[in-house]
Amino acid sequence: MKRSVFWIKRGLLMILLLTLAACVSSSSQSNDPLEGTNWQLIFYRKTTVIDDTHITTNFENGEITGSAGCNSYFGAYQVDGQDLTIGQLGMTEMYCMEPEGLMEQESTYLEYLADAQSYEITDGRLIIFLSGQETLTFEPAE
Numbered sequence: 001m002k003r004s005v006f007w008i009k010r011g012l013l014m015i016l017l018l019t020l021a022a023c024v025s026s027s028s029q030s031n032d033p034l035e036g037t038n039w040q041l042i043f044y045r046k047t048t049v050i051d052d053t054h055i056t057t058n059f060e061n062g063e064i065t066g067s068a069g070c071n072s073y074f075g076a077y078q079v080d081g082q083d084l085t086i087g088q089l090g091m092t093e094m095y096c097m098e099p100e101g102l103m104e105q106e107s108t109y110l111e112y113l114a115d116a117q118s119y120e121i122t123d124g125r126l127i128i129f130l131s132g133q134e135t136l137t138f139e140p141a142e
Contacts, residue, residue: 032079034059039138068106070096084119
């Protein structure tokens with residue numbers, strides 16, 4: 001009888017330890033609120049994105065990827081609290097002639113994104129700040 005009680009207690013202890021390990025593991029996996037999110041740009045410095053252009057950004061496994069309107073881009077990012085650091089961005093090198101102003105918009109977007117300093121998610125929107133000013137405003141991508 002004492003032997004079976006010993007094994008039952010040992011089994012319960014193992015279950016408890018495994019449960020605790022699972023809780024610690026899941027809570028420490030990521031404290032990055034951007035992880036696994038996809039966004040579409042709606043404003044840059046309060047300027048509306050050119051009609052029929054789609055600028056997107058995706059955050060996954062410490063990598064940022066997306067479309068700048070004509071070209072695709074990629075790079076690394078880090079989050080520390082509200083601070084956001086975007087590493088050097090790489091991109092494809094196409095030239096799109098239409099709509100008018102697309103390449104200028106793309107260049108401005110990539111410049112602002114590369115210089116990002118902080119972010120917040122408010123009312124379902126991602127806002128990226130540069131020098132304390134709202135610079136890029138995204139809504140969830142469909």
